[in-house]
């Protein structure tokens with residue numbers, strides 16, 4: 001029987017690569033819903049190609065624009081309610097969460113409540129409300145399968161291993177666009193410079209997060225929730241080649257690693273086919289030709305966003321929510337050319353400093369902390 005798949009964020013980097021994976025095995029998948037924000041022409045093209053039951057777009061204005069061009073029989077919805085319907089109202093048994101930012105939280109929870117298996121790329125959802133998402137998935141018996149490359153790597157290394165035998169996780173970081181520059185050289189860097197990731201082609205927000213190392217910070221918190229490990233057993237190392245996607249060290253000192261050329265279709269496909277492996281279109285890794293693999297200690301002074309993520313993760317409660325929300329707004333302001341690159345970390349630092357953490361927050365308390373942090377980050381002036 002075909003897997004009925006919903007793709008939330010279908011027009012983005014992960015969304016389009018998911019549709020590429022799905023389109024290579026038409027006997028295995030049926031796309032039942034697609035959700036996007038603003039790229040209406042791309043969404044229309046996807047709707048004609050995959051013929052889903054339902055499509056959702058960011059606003060009523062955009063919905064009005066595409067309505068008459070949709071294939072007959074495709075239901076059109078929009079906005080936040082549309083996202084929920086795409087996640088939980090189209091009969092998907094498998095939901096790929098590839099939205100950008102914590103706006104993905106409600107639709108992920110809706111998909112879990114509907115009993116769908118989750119392919120999770122949207123790390124901000126776990127950062128902002130990890131205890132709620134993981135508990136809800138466990139209560140509902142819903143698998144949360146990682147798509148993020150590092151977490152897929154760890155998940156693959158852990159396959160069949162007893163979790164009690166893990167000594168630590170080692171998450172690799174490329175170092176991002178400015179890894180060869182000192183902090184003193186970052187004052188005047190441009191948006192264009194920051195968007196040049198050395199190894200991966202990704203959406204704008206995560207590419208900036210890689211450059212500030214906030215991405216690795218988000219990933220540390222994501223790993224804490226996915227693998228249920230304390231922060232002092234999660235390490236980060238610089239690995240400029242992005243070939244070792246992450247590692248697990250076990251109590252007997254054995255280290256398992258997952259390697260491959262950087263291509264997100266591999267972890268996306270693994271999340272879709274798990275527990276099976278299938279052939280993939282990625283270029284096979286040839287270690288004889290890939291050159292030296294380097295590993296360096298992480299410098300927390302060079303990358304304060306990573307330090308702050310560890311601090312927020314350890315503080316728990318609403319602190320990671322604030323870290324994430326302030327960072328989302330700061331990155332949007334940088335991409336909008338309102339603030340400098342280095343102001344991103346100043347904004348995150350000041351939001352965290354002003355925040356009094358609430359332990360074990362419910363969804364309302366998370367929304368409140370998120371809103372306050374966004375307001376402070378939007379109003380921040382040098």
Ligand SMILES: NC(=O)C1=CN([C@@H]2O[C@H](COP(=O)(O)OP(=O)(O)OC[C@H]3O[C@@H](n4cnc5c(N)ncnc54)[C@H](OP(=O)(O)O)[C@@H]3O)[C@@H](O)[C@H]2O)C=CC1
Nearest residue numbers: 009011012013014036037038039099100121122123202203
């Ligand atoms: N790209 C990558 O290689 C990796 C990404 N991730 C994570 O995956 C997630 C997605 O990243 P990526 O694909 O790069 O991001 P993109 O910016 O490329 O895509 C984001 C998607 O979300 C949609 N979207 C944004 N806002 C809304 C909204 N209000 N309503 C509905 N849809 C919306 C966008 O629609 P539209 O563009 O039409 O507005 C787009 O389809 C992030 O959490 C990221 O950290 C993790 C590992 C690797």
Ligand SMILES: CC(=O)[C@@H](O)[C@H](O)COP(=O)(O)O
Nearest residue numbers: 148149173174175176210215
């Ligand atoms: C592909 C992927 O998973 C990204 O999160 C990637 O890891 C970004 O690279 P760095 O954050 O290591 O620069």
Ligand SMILES: [Mn+2]
Nearest residue numbers: 148149150219
């Ligand atoms: Mn990653």
